[in-house]
Amino acid sequence: MSAQVEVQTFSFDSISQEAVAKAVALYPPGKQMSAVKALLDIAQRQMARLTGVAWVPQAAMDAIARHLGVAPIRVYENATFYTMFNTKPVGKYHLQVCTTTPCWLRGSDDIVNACRSATGIASFGQTSEDGLFTLTEVECLGACVNAPILQINDDYYEDLDAVRIEKLLDGLKTGGALPPAGSTIGRQTSAPIANQTTLLPANGQAE
Amino acid sequence: MCLVEIEKMPPRPQVACGMPVSDGMVVHTDTEMVRKGRRGVMEFLLINHPLDCPICDQGGECDLQDEAVSYGRDYSRYDEAKRAVAQPDWGPLVKATMTRCIHCTRCVRFTAEVAGVAELGATFRGESTQIGTYVQKALSSELSGNIIDLCPVGALTSKPYAFTARPWELRKTDSIDVLDAVGANIRVDARGAEVLRILPRINDEVNEEWLGDKSRFSVDGLKRRRLDRPWLRENGKLRPASWDEVFEVITARMKSVAPGRLGAIAGDQCDVESLLALKQFFTALGSPNIDCRQDGAVFDSSCRSFYLFNSTIAGIDEADALLIIGSNPRHEAPVLNARIRKRWLAGGFTAGLIGMPNQLTYPVEQVGAGSGAIKALLEGTAPFANILAAAKKPVIILGAGMLARPDGAAIHSAAWQLALKYNMLNAEWHGFNVLHHAAARVGALDIGFVPGEAGKATVQMLSGGVDVLWLQAADELDIAAIGKETFVIYQGHHGDAGAARADVILPGCAYTEKDGTYVNTEGRVQYSAMAVKPPGDAREDWRIIRALSAYMGYALPYDTLSELRAHLAVLYPIFSVENGFHRFAGTSITAPAGDMTAMDDAPLTAVFPNYYQTDSISRASPTMAACIAAHVPAAAEAAE
Ligand code: SF4
Ligand code: FES
Numbered sequence: 076m077s078a079q080v081e082v083q084t085f086s087f088d089s090i091s092q093e094a095v096a097k098a099v100a101l102y103p104p105g106k107q108m109s110a111v112k113a114l115l116d117i118a119q120r121q122m123a124r125l126t127g128v129a130w131v132p133q134a135a136m137d138a139i140a141r142h143l144g145v146a147p148i149r150v151y152e153n154a155t156f157y158t159m160f161n162t163k164p165v166g167k168y169h170l171q172v173c174t175t176t177p178c179w180l181r182g183s184d185d186i187v188n189a190c191r192s193a194t195g196i197a198s199f200g201q202t203s204e205d206g207l208f209t210l211t212e213v214e215c216l217g218a219c220v221n222a223p224i225l226q227i228n229d230d231y232y233e234d235l236d237a238v239r240i241e242k243l244l245d246g247l248k249t250g251g252a253l254p255p256a257g258s259t260i261g262r263q264t265s266a267p268i269a270n271q272t273t274l275l276p277a278n279g280q281a282e
Numbered sequence: 283m284c285l286v287e288i289e290k291m292p293p294r295p296q297v298a299c300g301m302p303v304s305d306g307m308v309v310h311t312d313t314e315m316v317r318k319g320r321r322g323v324m325e326f327l328l329i330n331h332p333l334d335c336p337i338c339d340q341g342g343e344c345d346l347q348d349e350a351v352s353y354g355r356d357y358s359r360y361d362e363a364k365r366a367v368a369q370p371d372w373g374p375l376v377k378a379t380m381t382r383c384i385h386c387t388r389c390v391r392f393t394a395e396v397a398g399v400a401e402l403g404a405t406f407r408g409e410s411t412q413i414g415t416y417v418q419k420a421l422s423s424e425l426s427g428n429i430i431d432l433c434p435v436g437a438l439t440s441k442p443y444a445f446t447a448r449p450w451e452l453r454k455t456d457s458i459d460v461l462d463a464v465g466a467n468i469r470v471d472a473r474g475a476e477v478l479r480i481l482p483r484i485n486d487e488v489n490e491e492w493l494g495d496k497s498r499f500s501v502d503g504l505k506r507r508r509l510d511r512p513w514l515r516e517n518g519k520l521r522p523a524s525w526d527e528v529f530e531v532i533t534a535r536m537k538s539v540a541p542g543r544l545g546a547i548a549g550d551q552c553d554v555e556s557l558l559a560l561k562q563f564f565t566a567l568g569s570p571n572i573d574c575r576q577d578g579a580v581f582d583s584s585c586r587s588f589y590l591f592n593s594t595i596a597g598i599d600e601a602d603a604l605l606i607i608g609s610n611p612r613h614e615a616p617v618l619n620a621r622i623r624k625r626w627l628a629g630g631f632t633a634g635l636i637g638m639p640n641q642l643t644y645p646v647e648q649v650g651a652g653s654g655a656i657k658a659l660l661e662g663t664a665p666f667a668n669i670l671a672a673a674k675k676p677v678i679i680l681g682a683g684m685l686a687r688p689d690g691a692a693i694h695s696a697a698w699q700l701a702l703k704y705n706m707l708n709a710e711w712h713g714f715n716v717l718h719h720a721a722a723r724v725g726a727l728d729i730g731f732v733p734g735e736a737g738k739a740t741v742q743m744l745s746g747g748v749d750v751l752w753l754q755a756a757d758e759l760d761i762a763a764i765g766k767e768t769f770v771i772y773q774g775h776h777g778d779a780g781a782a783r784a785d786v787i788l789p790g791c792a793y794t795e796k797d798g799t800y801v802n803t804e805g806r807v808q809y810s811a812m813a814v815k816p817p818g819d820a821r822e823d824w825r826i827i828r829a830l831s832a833y834m835g836y837a838l839p840y841d842t843l844s845e846l847r848a849h850l851a852v853l854y855p856i857f858s859v860e861n862g863f864h865r866f867a868g869t870s871i872t873a874p875a876g877d878m879t880a881m882d883d884a885p886l887t888a889v890f891p892n893y894y895q896t897d898s899i900s901r902a903s904p905t906m907a908a909c910i911a912a913h914v915p916a917a918a919e920a921a922e
Contacts, residue, residue: 133417146400151416155405 082132087142091121095142107143111153114139115160129169129228130161158213165209166202168247170194171226174212177219182236186223187212189237193244207248220265221258230256234268283327283349285319286311295319317353324353330365330409331435332381339377340436342449346384365409373420374908375427375499376438383413383437389429396492397423398623398643413437420912424616424893427498431481431491442499442905443479447471455813456483458800459497460551460721460793461897463682464595464615465802466493470794470813477501477794477814487596488802494616495909496893496900503903504792507777510818513787520787525819528786529833535750535769536834541568545748547740548574548731549755549774550720550897553798553810554857555846556790556823557726559838560754563827566836570734571743574726576759577686577889578740581694582874583727587866588694590724591804592712593677594865598625601713603673604633605649605666607656607697608886609681610640613893614719615803619643632673634666637681637886653689653881656696660703670704677706677713682723683889685716688882695876707868714868718803719889719896721793725801729854753780754823755790757898773826775816776898789820792899796822797843799850799857806863807856 087095098113115131118139123129131154140147154160161169170190174183187210190196194208202209218224221233225240230253232243239259246254262268285295289308295315310316327346335341367380387404390413394400401423405416415421430438452471459466459480466489471479480501482493514523514531536544546564548557557574564572583589593601598621611619619642625631626644634647636655649655649666658664662671670676680697684690698714700706706713718724733739738747746765753759755774761783764770772784775792795816801807816822821829824846831838840846851858894909895901 146394148400148403148416152403152405155416156407 082134085118085132085134085138087117087138088121088125090124091117099143108145108149111139111143111145111150112157114142115150115154115157119160127167128164130164133162158211164202165211166207168208168227168253169211170208171211171213171216173214173216173218173222173224173226175215175219177215178223181222183223185237186225186235186240189240190225190244193241193248205248208244218265221262227253232256233258234260234262283320283323283353285316285323287313287315320349320353321355324349325355325359327384328354328358329360331384332364332366334382335436338379338382338436339439339444340382340433344436345434367412370414371418371420372415373426373912374905375441375495376421376430377441377444378414379437379439380412380414381437382435384435385411385413386434387413388432388434389413389438392429392432393421393423393426395627396620396624397425397428398620399423402429422913424495424612425492425620427495428482428492440479440499442502447473447478452478453813455794455811457794457813458808458810459489459493460800460810461497461500461900462494462615463718463721463723463803464489464617465721465800465806465808466497466617467808468493468497470811472794472814475814475817477504487594488806489617490621492617492620494893496616496896496906499905499909500900500903502905503776503899503901504794505817506904507898507902508792508817508820509775509777509781509787509789510816510820511789512819513781513784515785520784525829528788529830532771532786532830533834536567539749542571543749544569544752545571545738545743545750546573546752546754547576547743547756547759548572548722548726549576549753549757549780550722551793551899552722552726552754553793553796553800553823554722554725554729554850555799555843556754556827557722557731558729558850558853559824559827559831559846560752561729561731562838563831563836564752565734566831566838567834570737571748572731572737573733573740573743574723574731575686575740576756577683578759579682579685579690580739580741581685581691582876583732585872585874586728586805587712587714587868588698588874589716589718589727590866591679591715591717591802592866592868593675593715594804595621597865598622598677599628601625601673601675601677602631603669603676604631605659605670605676605678605700606633606635606637606646607678607680607693608637608684608888609679609717610637610642610888610890611679611717612640612642613888613890614681614683614717616893618717632669634669637888640888651885652883653693653696653886654883656693656700656881659700660696662703667704670700673704675706675711675713676704677715679715679717681886681888682716682718682720684886686889687884687886689880691874691876692878692880693876693886695874696878696881698873699878701868702873709867709869712866712868716803721800721802724803724805725799725807728801728805728856729850753784755898756780758896773823774898775820776902778898778901788826789816789818790823790826791816791820795820799847801856804863805856807859807861809861 094117098110099107102109118135119129119131136150137147140150194203196203196210199212216224223235225232284298286298287310288296370378372378390402393402405412430440451473455470457468457470459468467483467485469481469483480498484491512523512528513520623643634649636649659667684693701714744763750769753772757778757780761779770784771786772780773788773790775790793810794813797812798810828838840849892914894906900906
């Protein structure tokens with residue numbers, strides 16, 4: 076992947092068009108602007124599907140503005156406000172490390188360092204030389220219970236530590252597929268790590 | 283910064299701008315709590331604001347600076363790194379120093395809401411928020427200069443005026459803009475002999491608080507290409523001369539031809555005083571050949587409401603349907619165009635256009651391109667007819683440029699018939715509007731600066747119709763059509779097309795250099811004021827004519843401006859009231875003469891090919907030339 080491919084034109088393909096029509100139809104006539112975030116997401120997914128790189132080029136934002144009949148700047152505002160939209164190309168695996176307080180208390184610094192050493196990326200916002208990874212710092216992903224969290228593309232990997240990160244990323248580097256998402260220590264959803272500690276039956280023993 | 287303390291509310295500062303007023307509310311604007319709260323907000327505002335006031339153009343007229351004087355502390359407790367933002371390029375007019383931006387989003391809202399050209403936005407977020415265009419581009423609105431006034435800090439300043447002066451060095455003169463016919467109220471800021479900048483003054487009935495970019499930024503044209511001494515053509519070449527010399531040559535010439543072979547054409551920026559003097563001078567000479575319509579327009583101007591913007595500019599707020607005929611208000615009167623947009627935003631308003639499609643800042647229904655559409659509306663067959671018929675207060679805006687077409691009189695009368703048919707003329711409402719683009723035109727028509735009995739109009743005076751032609755700052759006529767043998771006297775302020783053809787040049791004043799009377803497109807009498815002295819030997823225009831008339835033995839009956847104005851008021855009562863203005867009812871008026879059937883179906887193209895350079899001042903302005911370079915090729919490309 077060359078990092079700075081300029082995309083001159085963009086149009087929704089047939090899969091996207093269907094999704095676009097659905098998203099726009101959710102809003103009353105005259106309020107199509109409300110669909111802008113959905114359309115940005117659809118555009119980003121189309122880019123991932125067709126080019127392997129999930130991002131929204133300016134051409135796509137302009138196409139969305141035309142489609143919704145709004146000034147392009149209104150689309151730029153939305154696309155740059157949300158970290159979920161990549162206005163620059165990213166690697167095949169977009170590593171989004173949460174560094175907000177709960178994750179930080181649970182060792183997100185280690186996660187960041189492990190990501191760096193495994194991918195060779197020096198700082199946030201950069202892409203590894205092989206074009207596989209981009210490292211991004213994000214705010215709370217809303218999964219603090221299983222902190223620390225690393226989001227890769229759409230999926231959350233939870234209860235991480237440096238060793239498991241390395242294993243995970245090494246697997247990806249050697250061409251492996253993404254492992255199943257969720258806790259990396261076998262925790263069931265967000266249940267306590269060890270035993271049941273609350274809502275116990277009268278005898279005080281876990282069920 | 284608007285924190286206040288309100289009695290019987292929780293004991294904390296309240297945000298005044300977000301608090302609905304209620305009965306019996308007691309608000310304190312200056313208590314210890316209020317001051318403390320404001321100091322806190324101030325400290326936050328200054329955290330990321332650079333302390334570069336000494337090198338900032340806003341210094342001395344900066345809201346943030348003023349607030350800091352009242353509520354700032356004298357040292358900073360902030361040790362962390364300050365935010366800094368790269369300086370973007372927003373084109374030749376607005377200089378954006380975004381490190382100073384406090385993210386109030388006034389500029390974003392102005393461009394989107396008032397100017398109607400959504401190009402600015404707030405991109406990224408939190409500390410990284412940036413106000414800008416995101417994609418590098420020059421602001422394309424004709425009202426972009428207003429965001430300089432709006433910006434409470436020095437983030438947006440005037441690019442051409444950068445590092446020129448401090449506000450306390452300036453002499454401020456209230457005046458009137460003459461670069462279009464709206465008559466925007468302005469303040470002329472000068473230092474020494476130089477006009478440095480022009481700002482709008484608030485007049486809710488005319489320009490509200492806005493000013494078009496051409497009117498604001500053409501100032502640098504005021505000191506270039508100026509005629510600062512009399513010139514005389516000898517052996518085909520102009521040479522500097524003295525006033526006595528040129529008067530002598532003019533007298534000899536004028537006396538050597540029959541009065542019927544003398545003619546005068548007035549330009550677009552002449553004050554009423556000089557026009558009256560010129561008219562009376564020509565009457566004294568015995569010539570009926572005078573015309574203020576240098577564009578060659580011939581139409582029935584026997585009644586004032588035939589050529590005024592009768593609904594008035596403020597009246598647009600009441601209109602509920604609009605038909606534009608052959609005009610691009612965005613170029614011909616950008617401030618008035620903003621008013622139409624404001625009306626459209628309020629809802630319940632439909633606009634239609636007969637003419638070439640152009641990009642207006644509100645949706646318009648394209649009714650047609652040529653006069654066929656007018657006929658269709660008269661017959662009631664065009665779909666837009668239903669909208670006009672259903673409207674309570676419909677208006678027509680007829681571009682003055684249409685009157686200059688060969689079939690101008692026909693279009694004029696057809697537009698009037700449209701107004702009649704669609705109930706625009708009644709006791710409460712006068713919806714027939716002519717939108718002029720020449721500041722001098724209405725005043726000149728008011729004093730009858732049109733051919734007298736058997737007099738020649740512009741077209742006949744050109745092509746050898748007269749032997750001596752007096753051009754009163756007239757540059758926008760077909761200079762090449764002036765007869766080869768015609769002796770041309772040019773009185774004006776800029777070395778433009780007229781001066782280039784002249785045999786004698788009489789240096790006059792630009793609008794910033796004289797006390798003049800102007801009548802705007804709606805018939806409002808307003809006064810410009812002398813902000814600086816004219817350059818070199820140049821003199822006030824009416825004085826030149828007065829002096830020459832005495833030299834030739836026909837002395838005009840006034841020696842001072844007040845005598846002249848008194849004389850004017852006696853002859854034409856509308857000039858007798860200061861800022862004289864009244865709104866017409868649309869009743870008991872005969873229709874203008876003009877044979878409607880003479881309309882030909884050529885498309886009704888608006889007069890100005892571009893907004894930025896339309897008169898001798900803006901043509902001399904490097905800033906306006908830069909705007910052309912930035913915008914006009916882009917427009918041409920877009921059209922391809
Ligand atoms: S008006 Fe000035 S301070 Fe306010 S957002 Fe615009 S640039 Fe920033
Ligand atoms: S803090 Fe990391 S997911 Fe909430």
